Structures are given as structure tokens and as C-alpha cells.
Amino acid sequence: MIDNKITAAPFPSALHWLRAHLFSNWSSSLATLSLLYLALKFVPALLDWALVRAVWSPHNAALCREVAGQGACWAFVADKYRFILFGTFPADQQWRPSVAIAILLALYALSALQILRRSHVVRIWLVGLTAIGVVMWGGIFGLSYVENERWGGLTLTLLLSTFGIALAFPLSILLALGRRSHMTLVRWLSIGYIELIRGVPLISVLFMASVMLPLFLPQGVSIDKLLRAQLAMILFAAAYLAEVVRGGLQAIPRQQEEAALALGHGYWQRAWYVTLPQALNIALPPLVNTFIGFFKDTSLVVIIGLFDFLMTIKVSLTEPAWTGFGVEAYLFAALGYFVFCYPMSRYCQKLERRAAPGRGIGRFSQD
Amino acid sequence: MVCLAVWYFITNAVENLMARRIASGFGFLGREAGFEIGESTFLTYNASDIYLKALAVGLLNTFRVAALAIFFSTIIGVAIGLARLSPNWLLMKLAAAYVEVIRNVPLVVQLFFWYAVITESLPAPANALNPVPGVFLSNRGLAFPVVAAIFPVALEYPALTGFNFSGGAMLSPEFAALFLGLALYTAAFIGEIVRAGILSVERGQFEAARSLGLSEAQVMRFIILPQALRVIVPPLTSQYLNCAKNSSLAVAIGYPDLVSIANTTINQTGQAIEGIAIIMFVYLTISLAISAFMNGYNQRIALRGAKA
Numbered sequence: 001m002i003d004n005k006i007t008a009a010p011f012p013s014a015l016h017w018l019r020a021h022l023f024s025n026w027s028s029s030l031a032t033l034s035l036l037y038l039a040l041k042f043v044p045a046l047l048d049w050a051l052v053r054a055v056w057s058p059h060n061a062a063l064c065r066e067v068a069g070q071g072a073c074w075a076f077v078a079d080k081y082r083f084i085l086f087g088t089f090p091a092d093q094q095w096r097p098s099v100a101i102a103i104l105l106a107l108y109a110l111s112a113l114q115i116l117r118r119s120h121v122v123r124i125w126l127v128g129l130t131a132i133g134v135v136m137w138g139g140i141f142g143l144s145y146v147e148n149e150r151w152g153g154l155t156l157t158l159l160l161s162t163f164g165i166a167l168a169f170p171l172s173i174l175l176a177l178g179r180r181s182h183m184t185l186v187r188w189l190s191i192g193y194i195e196l197i198r199g200v201p202l203i204s205v206l207f208m209a210s211v212m213l214p215l216f217l218p219q220g221v222s223i224d225k226l227l228r229a230q231l232a233m234i235l236f237a238a239a240y241l242a243e244v245v246r247g248g249l250q251a252i253p254r255q256q257e258e259a260a261l262a263l264g265h266g267y268w269q270r271a272w273y274v275t276l277p278q279a280l281n282i283a284l285p286p287l288v289n290t291f292i293g294f295f296k297d298t299s300l301v302v303i304i305g306l307f308d309f310l311m312t313i314k315v316s317l318t319e320p321a322w323t324g325f326g327v328e329a330y331l332f333a334a335l336g337y338f339v340f341c342y343p344m345s346r347y348c349q350k351l352e353r354r355a356a357p358g359r360g361i362g363r364f365s366q367d
Numbered sequence: 368m369v370c371l372a373v374w375y376f377i378t379n380a381v382e383n384l385m386a387r388r389i390a391s392g393f394g395f396l397g398r399e400a401g402f403e404i405g406e407s408t409f410l411t412y413n414a415s416d417i418y419l420k421a422l423a424v425g426l427l428n429t430f431r432v433a434a435l436a437i438f439f440s441t442i443i444g445v446a447i448g449l450a451r452l453s454p455n456w457l458l459m460k461l462a463a464a465y466v467e468v469i470r471n472v473p474l475v476v477q478l479f480f481w482y483a484v485i486t487e488s489l490p491a492p493a494n495a496l497n498p499v500p501g502v503f504l505s506n507r508g509l510a511f512p513v514v515a516a517i518f519p520v521a522l523e524y525p526a527l528t529g530f531n532f533s534g535g536a537m538l539s540p541e542f543a544a545l546f547l548g549l550a551l552y553t554a555a556f557i558g559e560i561v562r563a564g565i566l567s568v569e570r571g572q573f574e575a576a577r578s579l580g581l582s583e584a585q586v587m588r589f590i591i592l593p594q595a596l597r598v599i600v601p602p603l604t605s606q607y608l609n610c611a612k613n614s615s616l617a618v619a620i621g622y623p624d625l626v627s628i629a630n631t632t633i634n635q636t637g638q639a640i641e642g643i644a645i646i647m648f649v650y651l652t653i654s655l656a657i658s659a660f661m662n663g664y665n666q667r668i669a670l671r672g673a674k675a
Contacts, residue, residue: 021456028455035457069488189369196647199654201615203626204646211639215383216376296473303475303619310476326483334472334480341471 061321073325077332080316087152087307093144097155100132104158112347118277129166132159148226152307154336156226160308161295164233165241171234172241177271179246190242197239202300205232210304229301237294244290248283249275288348292341299337309336380640395636396422402631404623406539418632425628426649432542432624433614433653436549437607443550444557451562462558469555475619477552482544482620492527501525509538541622545614553610557603564599565591596668604661611653615646625649 022032053071055064056078064073077084086097107128111121136159139145151159178190197205209232214222223231252275260270280287299310307315313333317326396419403414407424450462469477486506490496495505501512501524510525510532525532568591576590577583617624626646633642 021454024454028453031453031455031458035461196651199651200647201612201626201650203615203618204643204650207626207630207633207639207646208643211633212643215380215639218379218382292471296471299473299475300616300619303616310473310479314479324487326487327480330476330480330483333476337473337476338468338471342467345467345471 064325068324073322073328074332076316076322076325076328080312080322083153083316084309084312085153086155087312088150089146089152089155090144090150093138093146096135096138096143096146097151097153100135101155101158103128103132103135104162107162125166129163148224151226153312154309156307157295157298157309160230160233160298160301160306161291163230164237164298165291165294168234168237168241171238172245173276175238175242176245176249179242180249194239194242197236198243202236202297203303205236206300206304208232225304226306229304229306233294233298233301236297237290240290240293241287244283244286245279247286248279248281251282252278285348285351288344288351292344292348295341295344296337309333393641395632395638395641400632400635402635404628405621406542406623418636421628422625422632422645425623425625428622429611429614429617429624429626429649432545432549432617432622433611436546436553436614437610439546439550440553440557440606440610443554445561447554447558448561448565451558452565466555466558469552470559474548474552474613475616478544478548478616478620481548482540485540485544492532495527495532503527503532505532506540507532507537508540508543511536511538539622541617541620544620545617545622549610549613552613553606556606556609560599560602560606561595563602564595567598568594593668597665600661600665600668604658604665607657607661608654611657612650615650 023029049070050072053067055067055071055073055075058075058078061073061075061079064075067073082091082094086094089097107125110116110124116124134140135143136151136155137146137148175190175194178186179194181187181190206229209228210225213228213231217223256274256278257270260274265274298308301308302311302314305311310333313329316322317329322329397417399415400418400421401414402421404412404421404424406428410420410424410427412420412424447462447465450458451466453459453462485508489504489506492503492505492507495503495510497503501522503510503525512522512524525537572590572594573586576586581589614624615626618627618630621627629642629646633639636642
């Protein structure tokens with residue numbers, strides 16, 4: 001028997017696999033057969049629509065109209081891709097947002113690989129974000145100045161989410177520390193802020209920034225729409241991140257703090273050198289998860305009319321040539337967000353498995 | 368310092384309001400709204416009604432879509448969670464793919480997508496799909512019969528008149544897209560919670576119950592679920608809260624929920640502070656109500672003597 005198992009031919013083992021995983025009992029067999037039936041019924045028609053009869057070449061809106069209903073119109077994407085990537089950034093300068101995106105992706109990769117010391121990571125992020133600001137705005141080093149009303153598309157989505165998280169993070173640490181503080185006023189202000197923001201929808205915070213904030217500034221001072229939205233996103237993200245950081249802080253044994261106190265360290269030293277590094281390490285998976293949620297949430301700026309990735313697609317659809325191809329356009333939008341979120345969520349699952357080996361192996365799962 | 372900052376902002380606001388001649392206070396609620404609302408639940412509303420009533424219509428619309436989405440997302444979510452733990456490989460992978468796709472695409476994109484599917488891919492009312500007698504599916508929404516009299520039982524059927532249906536009841540494309548998007552989106556998150564809850568029950572429990580002669584369904588019903596619920600309920604609460612808050616995305620596809628009507632009100636009256644205060648107050652109340660309800664339920668199913 002043992003010999004048999006080791007030298008088993010591929011064919012019987014494949015049969016075994018099928019039997020164990022697809023036909024183990026009558027209900028499982030029934031499920032398999034009905035799923036296969038549905039697949040046979042719908043998948044060929046779907047592929048026919050999405051690939052075989054689809055229109056791919058740009059400037060072909062007329063052809064799209066002819067096959068409407070039978071073939072997908074990807075010509076829309078082929079035609080509008082520059083607008084979807086860069087918004088209305090001047091056409092001859094579009095290498096600049098490309099460079100900005102490349103810097104961002106490099107920053108993500110460097111942080112995810114965890115090959116650098118933490119202090120270096122902070123410095124590299126500061127340098128990277130400054131470089132992005134220079135490339136996008138210009139005005140120095142011979143680059144022409146581009147006002148941020150012209151930023152848009154995928155570039156804007158990436159910038160909003162990255163700067164949002166990068167600036168919300170320090171604020172969230174202060175809020176998390178504040179919520180655990182012994183000073184009653186600080187504690188209550190932190191709790192009030194966190195719970196207020198978490199209790200209301202992001203849209204209401206965005207509305208607040210777009211219509212209410214101008215009222216609270218002195219007369220004559222105005223902040224443009226993009227910065228107001230960015231500010232709202234930062235304030236919103238900070239409340240959610242603060243709860244994640246607090247979760248990490250709660251997981252640190254109290255003795256750590258007491259030992260540091262016994263060594264004569266002050267409050268900020270204890271937080272900076274002892275508790276926070278451990279807490280952030282523990283809280284890394286939920287932090288990445290919050291970032292994914294935040295990245296998706298940037299799509300809400302559509303509602304206050306900023307030209308992010310989703311809005312450029314929505315606006316392109318209002319052109320007479322492309323009205324009525326919403327299904328294709330939003331499938332493409334979904335794909336665009338998925339391409340960024342899915343790798344992040346896989347990375348997060350990897351971190352979780354590493355943090356808790358043994359957990360995540362399912363009781364009912366196969367092995 | 369905080370007090371100084373608050374004082375500074377308030378004085379700025381007062382100056383700005385004076386300069387722009389915007390009234391303050393909630394007096395505007397009693398004035399005529401002057402705009403139509405596409406659909407209304409329970410209340411009959413027309414443009415000559417006051418703002419307060421318009422906001423009430425919005426609030427009821429929010430309740431209607433949020434309650435239905437929460438109910439159906441729980442059913443779909445439990446099914447997805449169980450499917451992810453199924454011994455059937457195909458079913459398990461399919462459920463996993465569903466969860467990954469739905470969770471990694473923003474809800475607004477999904478709402479736009481469903482709205483486009485309904486308004487662009489479905490036929491016009493004249494050639495509406497007619498899956499069941501009396502039910503018509505078209506790009507104007509879903510028309511279905513309603514009970515017109517209870518005794519003797521009489522159904523009122525929708526009928527095509529001109530370019531749309533009359534009689535019966537009608538679900539608008541906006542409502543349908545929002546409901547579908549919200550329910551499917553929340554279900555993916557609930558599926559993961561259910562899965563984690565069931566996985567948290569020791570394997571021995573399952574084996575012991577099976578060896579006592581209980582069937583798989585009985586084990587699930589009497590042994591696994593009661594224990595799993597203790598793990599499931601707290602995160603489920605926050606999903607319900609998220610669903611209620613996410614219903615505010617209605618404004619993106621034009622379903623007249625509270626946020627959308629408050630937004631119109633702000634645009635007409637200029638009273639942004641009051642409008643946003645109303646939105647925030649309502650959502651905070653809904654959040655607190657849902658979490659109070661779920662905390663009560665949680666205490667009922669928690670272990671006796673354990674700290675809830």
C-alpha cells in the first residue's frame with residue numbers, strides 16, 4: 001500500500017483528487033454538476049462578448065455602436081487612456097506624472113519588502129514624497145509650473161491615497177496615545193474625535209470639507225478643492241488608523257512600559273523607543289488592511305467632483321461618442337482598482353500568517 | 368489651546384456668514400422645499416411641502432434601502448461563508464473568488480456598474496423582460512403586482528401605458544442598483560466573518576457531536592453555530608454599521624436618500640453647517656442604535672458569567 005502511494009501514477013491520483021474534492025458525496029456531486037452546467041451555459045457567451053466580438057482599436061465608436069449588445073467596446077479605453085491615467089495634465093509634460101507614479105510604486109515595493117531599517121524607510125519616504133511634489137508641481141529645475149487643478153486620473157488617486165495615509169499616520173499615533181492618556185481632557189477629546197469620525201459616513205466629511213471649511217477660514221483665505229478633499233481624507237483616515245494603533249498598543253505587556261519607567265525614561269522616550277515600535281509591528285496587518293480600504297475610499301471624491309481615476313472614466317462616458325458604454329467602462333474601472341488592491345490584500349494575508357503561525361489553517365479546510 | 372482654536376474658527380464662521388448674508392439656525396426647515404423627489408417610501412411628498420418633510424422622505428428612503436440590504440446581505444453572507452468552508456473544491460474556490468473580487472473593488476464603482484447594467488443592458492419598457500407573469504424587468508426598473516384589496520384578495524398588475532408602466536409597484540433603477548450593490552458588497556465581508564467564526568470552534572467539538580450520532584446539519588445547527596455566533600456578532604455589528612453608512616453613496620447614482628436631499632437643501636439654502644449637522648446627527652444616531660441593539664443581542668448569546 002505504501003509503495004503504491006509513493007509510485008502512484010498521475011492518472012489515478014487525479015481521479016482520487018476529483019473524487020475527494022468534487023464528488024465526495026451526493027450533495028457535493030450535485031453542487032459540482034450544477035456549477036458545471038451554469039458555467040457551460042454562461043461562460044462561452046461571456047467570453048464571446050468580452051473577447052471574440054469586442055472592438056479593441058481606438059477611434060472606433062461607430063463600430064462599437066454596430067456590435068452594441070453583442071460585443072464589448074474596449075475601444076473606449078484605448079481612446080481615453082491618457083485622460084484616465086493623467087487627467088488634463090499638459091500632453092507634452094505627461095512624463096512627469098509617469099515619473100511620480102514610478103516613484104510611488106518604488107516606495108511601496110521598498111516598504112513591503114522590508115529590506116531597510118525603519119529609520120531609513122522614514123527618510124526615504126520623506127525624500128520620495130518631496131520629489132513627487134517637485135515633479136508634479138514643477139516651477140523649479142526648469143520644469144514648468146502645473147497647477148493642481150490639472151492633476152487627475154490614476155495619478156490623482158494614487159497621490160490622494162498615499163499622501164493621505166502618510167500624513168494621517170503621525171496624527172493617528174497622537175490620537176491613539178491620547179486615547180490611552182492619563183490626562184482626562186486629552187483622553188476625552190481623542191475619544192470624542194475618533195468616535196465622531198467613525199460614526200459618520202466619509203461623504204459627510206468630504207461635504208464638510210468642500211462646503212463648510214471655507215466658512216471657517218478667515219475672509220480672503222481660500223484653500224483649493226483638491227487640498228480640502230485631501231485634508232478631509234487625512235482627518236478621516238486618522239480616526240480609523242488610531243484605532244488600529246491602539247489595538248497594537250493594547251497588545252504590549254504592561255511590564256514593558258514599567259521597565260522603561262524604572263530605567264528613568266520619560267513619556268515620549270517610552271512611547272518612541274519601547275511601546276510604539278512593538279505596537280506598530282503587531283498592528284502591521286490591520287494597518288495594511290486599513291490602507292486598502294482607504295485606497296478604495298478615495299473613489300468617493302467623485303461625489304465632490306475631483307478628477308480622480310473613477311471620475312475621468314465617468315466624464316469620458318458623457319462624450320457623445322461614448323455614451324451608453326457604462327458597463328465596459330466600469331468593468332475597466334473595477335479592474336483598475338483590483339490591480340492595486342489585490343496584491344496589497346495578498347501581502348496582508350502573508351503578514352497575518354507570519355504573525356500567527358498555526359492560525360488560518362482551517363478546521364474544515366482541505367489540509 | 369483647543370478652546371482658542373475653536374473660538375477662532377467660530378468667529379471666522381460668524382463673520383463669513385454675515386458677509387454672505389446666510390441665515391443661521393434651523394428655521395429653514397419650515398419653509399417650502401420647492402424640489403421634487405423621485406421616489407418616496409410611506410410618505411406622499413410634493414414640491415410644495417416643507418424642507419423638514421423632504422428630509423423625512425430622505426431618511427425613510429435611507430432606512431428602506433439599508434434595512435433591506437442588511438437583511439439580504441446576511442443571508443448571502445452566511446451562504447458565502449459556508450461555501451468557503453465546503454469540502455467541494457469548485458464551490459470553495461468560487462466563493463473565495465467572489466470575496467476577493469468584491470472586496471478589492473470600491474463600492475462606488477460597483478454601484479455605477481450595476482446602474483449601468485440596469486439602465487443600458489435591460490430592454491425598454493415596451494419589450495420588458497417578463498420572467499414571471501405580472502413582473503416586468505426593464506431599464507425603468509422592476510414593476511411587480513401589489514395586493515390592492517385583502518378581502519376578496521385582489522392583485523393590481525402593472526400595465527404598459529405609453530413609455531412606462533402604471534399600476535402595481537415599481538422599484539426604480541437607482542434603488543435597485545443601490546440595493547444590489549450594497550447587499551452584494553456587504554455579503555462578501557459577512558462571508559469572511561462567518562467563516563472566521565466557524566473556524567474558531569475547536570475541531571473536537573465537531574468530531575464529538577458527529578460521534579454522538581448527530582447529522583452534519585444538526586451539528587451545524589446545535590453545536591457549531593451557537594459557539595461561532597459569539598465570535599461572529601461583534602464584527603458583524605460593525606459590518607451592519609458600515610452598510611448603513613455606505614447607503615449614503617446613494618447620492619452618487621441619484622437615489623434620493625438623506626444625504627442626497629440634505630445636499631440639495633444645502634445648495635438651495637446655503638446653510639451648510641446646519642445641513643451637515645443634520646446628516647451627522649442622523650448617522651450617529653443610527654450607528655448608536657445599531658450597536659446598542661447588537662450589544663444587547665451579544666450579551667444574550669454570550670457565555671453565562673463571562674465578561675461580555
